[in-house]
Amino acid sequence: MRAIKRIEIVTDALEIERVAQVLEQHGVSGYTIVPHVVGKGERGIRRGDELSGVFKNSYLLTTCDESQLPALIEAIRPILGQRGGICLVSDAWWVQH
């Protein structure tokens, strides 16, 4: 098992594509997205609008090496600043297969 950083991001479903692009630009190997999650934060409740299909969040899980982390965070921060959302970083071990 290799020690890595585990990153979770929740933001507007529309912006999650931009987040994924940023990840790829930083050479992150992969990610997993839960396309539609309900959320509450500073901008109130976001449960996805039934009619226009907007105002919903997505959840993204990815991993990176400790060395990649600072650059990645700097790249993601402005997106969250503009659209809201959270980014959590924690420690984990990657099980190699």
Place this chain on the structure above:
Amino acid sequence: MRAIKRIEIVTDALEIERVAQVLEQHGVSGYTIVPHVVGKGERGIRRGDELSGVFKNSYLLTTCDESQLPALIEAIRPILGQRGGICLVSDAWWVQH
């Protein structure tokens, strides 16, 4: 990055609203819910009933400061005791934006 506690709760979809209320009463800033997850635990498999739409779980992710944690856990515990489910706490860093 600020050190915080990361809390995950899985329980009956019906009770997740109550959990969210408890969080708000304890001044938690936000949370994210995956409304429909499948689960297995002491009460058997719960994959959501096709006809009556009941027997399904939700997953909730939230964060709090270390100082808030004990009170929060005491408030959530009885809900899980009654309806089943799990609550996991882990360490994480919050990326400020």
Place this chain on the structure above:
Amino acid sequence: MRAIKRIEIVTDALEIERVAQVLEQHGVSGYTIVPHVVGKGERGIRRGDELSGVFKNSYLLTTCDESQLPALIEAIRPILGQRGGICLVSDAWWVQH
């Protein structure tokens, strides 16, 4: 709160059943599955095919004691080797109820 290992697995939705079986064989008490997640990894983007309903991933969250971990990982590794996906292990505390 009891210290436990928190395990996350993302793989082909089809294989997640096999993963769940392996967990049960190793006496794991429970798990939670997000049935349909979108992912990107070595095998490209997997967002679920609209027509045939294939090529989608599932996310599984479970817990185990530190002592159970090595055997569990050895059992899960070959599945991921064959079908792709990731397995992350992290530390957490289980809130007893």
Place this chain on the structure above:
Amino acid sequence: MNADLIIANLLNPPVLFFLLGGLAVLVKSDLELPAPIPKALSLYLLLALGFKGGIALRENNDGLALPALCAALLMALATPIYAFPILRRRMTLPDAAAVAATYGSVSAVTFVTATAFLQRLGEPQSGYMTAALALMESPAIAVGVLFARLGQRNGDDMRSRFAVLLHEAMLNGSVLLLVGSLAIGYVVGGAGGESLKPFTEALFPGLLSLFLLDMGLVVGRRLGDLRRMGAFPIAFAFGMPLFNAALGMGIARLIGLPVGDALLFVVLCASASYIAVPAAMRQALPQANPALYVTMALALTFPFNVVIGIPLYLSVIAAFW
């Protein structure tokens, strides 16, 4: 009994699609109706059923509506009362209460299938039977939970839940849609409802077939749970409908219901709920085991009624009327 009716029922497309669904599970096919489609179909069936019933209720009133509705209410209340003591001998208190409620309440899909069968045979039916269906959904739930409450220590907790339960039982989405559509059909009447006919009537047999295909899949998947079930629940799941059907026939004869309505009344008595009851029990009796009460209603009583029960009851009615 009349073998022709059994065969006529088996040649009914909805019943054949139900069997196809069961077969698909049996041969381990991956056929499935994706997630909200079955739910949407069940809402459609309730809406169409209620709307048609409301129009019929307004147009054709033969004076039998009131006795029929009283009899329906009576059966819904009585069934859990006589079922509970029998069940309690072999089951835990919450389980016995939940199963009693299950058999006192009704299955709208079984009703709808009987309706389609009558239509194929050209047998007339009255709008107030749909009202009877709506009326019978909830009372048994209240009775069942009352039994559970009387038998339990912590009455206080139960009292608060009882209010929740009554609300859940009466204002459950399915019940409300059925009653609301009935009222709307009644208010607009035949001429006003003309424009909805292609939706509520022409499509009905087709969408019922699609829904029963899904029911076949659901039932098929549940069949595995039967192995873990004792002989008693299985016997009850066949015995109770037969007993209730016989009782219902007697009452229908007494009131003087015509053949079609008599069949519908008998089907209501003989059927068991697997939608309204679990939705209410989750709130009111979370200790009851759904793998028991849902499986009995869904995997045993439902297919029995749909495949054999409906033509069987009709052939008996035809003999005695």
Place this chain on the structure above:
Amino acid sequence: MNADLIIANLLNPPVLFFLLGGLAVLVKSDLELPAPIPKALSLYLLLALGFKGGIALRENNDGLALPALCAALLMALATPIYAFPILRRRMTLPDAAAVAATYGSVSAVTFVTATAFLQRLGEPQSGYMTAALALMESPAIAVGVLFARLGQRNGDDMRSRFAVLLHEAMLNGSVLLLVGSLAIGYVVGGAGGESLKPFTEALFPGLLSLFLLDMGLVVGRRLGDLRRMGAFPIAFAFGMPLFNAALGMGIARLIGLPVGDALLFVVLCASASYIAVPAAMRQALPQANPALYVTMALALTFPFNVVIGIPLYLSVIAAFW
């Protein structure tokens, strides 16, 4: 005004199902149409509406199409221009701009309900009104965002967003489906469209009823947001449609539109958007508060138009034509 028309409208099944939806929320029933069904129904309504409109557009051209379309475009552009300064007095810049766009744009569902009402009354309607609906969806969005841009510092950022916005407003899925279906209906014509009639026409009132049931649920859930809203937005949400309806009536009279088309034109002027506008604002004006502009359009203006407005406007038109 004409009380008969109000009652005729209230006996219209789609309106009754809308009220049933509202009632369900009021009594806290758990009735709901599961997730993608309402979206699918709204796509159906746009497709059917466009297709029928296209066929009608081709077959019946009375020379009024061009003036009607010009008037529609004019109203869509003018509404945000006179609404914005009023709104700006009591709202933030982005909110005022978003609300102005909301009332300049239109509600396809209100239009469709008026269409169904006219059909019940046997009043003819022209295909070009559907084209007017399509034409009025987007321009107000551009005007609203332009106002927001002019009032803001960071013009650069806004400029890039403006391109995105125009794209979003013009090629929004709903608008494209409506326009595309209109074009297809026009191209295939009446004979070519015959095979789709059971789908686009016979089913229409039924599926509209189902959709309005859901709209009732959605509106009901939004009603809670009204408490947090001041008196000004509420007054605006009723006043603007009435003002626009009066203006629209004058224009329709000037052009010489027949009764049915006049009603449709008035309904377009009086209605407010809660689908195309939020979808565009999310991109173009994320600072605007959807709890304000969506709630005004959806929880106040929409039910007002559907329940009272449509028959009210028609009774005034009937008096003056």
Place this chain on the structure above:
Amino acid sequence: MNADLIIANLLNPPVLFFLLGGLAVLVKSDLELPAPIPKALSLYLLLALGFKGGIALRENNDGLALPALCAALLMALATPIYAFPILRRRMTLPDAAAVAATYGSVSAVTFVTATAFLQRLGEPQSGYMTAALALMESPAIAVGVLFARLGQRNGDDMRSRFAVLLHEAMLNGSVLLLVGSLAIGYVVGGAGGESLKPFTEALFPGLLSLFLLDMGLVVGRRLGDLRRMGAFPIAFAFGMPLFNAALGMGIARLIGLPVGDALLFVVLCASASYIAVPAAMRQALPQANPALYVTMALALTFPFNVVIGIPLYLSVIAAFW
């Protein structure tokens, strides 16, 4: 060839909606049919197709059913056999096997579109062609996987997967629903199926249009994958259908199929699978690249057949028959 037929096909609403879907992707509109609706529509099409086919199969038997079914089976088995060696020159073993299976199997939606086209032209068609469709879905999958197995070392692993695969290929949900509905249609016959007609027949062109709108979106999204594809797969995706169509025409002529059935047979030969094959390959040949074989069938062969192929084949048939 006959330009009128091409135009007649292009004025067919389902084809126009297909093009609208493609256009929507081209202009980057966010139009989409939400998640389970396309799947539900495809199940509807299979059910309706099978049911109608079953009724037709029972009523009209002209002695050509057996030769037609034998020819269908033959083409399904032969296609991968002659396609594989050609493909193997330029592709990896699993890819060549998967593409061979793809072109030996069939596209139900292409078939259905041809069916709707014939109906518009008033050209009769036989129920056994639906049986031929069902028959041709699976055999090529078995042949393709057999080739992959013969070429691979680890035969043991493949053997166990082969059983899984056969199961998957034969009892795939789509195949089972088609065959089951065919059987049900056959069993109930014309009179028994009357009540389902509004569902299975009247709605068919409309729901097909809606489904093809979604197919247009799906195909449009896949077009981007073509850039990463070499010239060989692209040439194959157009060449193979043309070759198979020619072969199929010869066989249809030999057997003496009437015009309508000949077209359907040719369409079966010329079409490629993008539903049953990926579902089976995921299990049996996970090493094969779906971005290759699904894209060829879906983004090239499917639109080619639907837009140009069907009228082209018919005009050639019309000339030779």
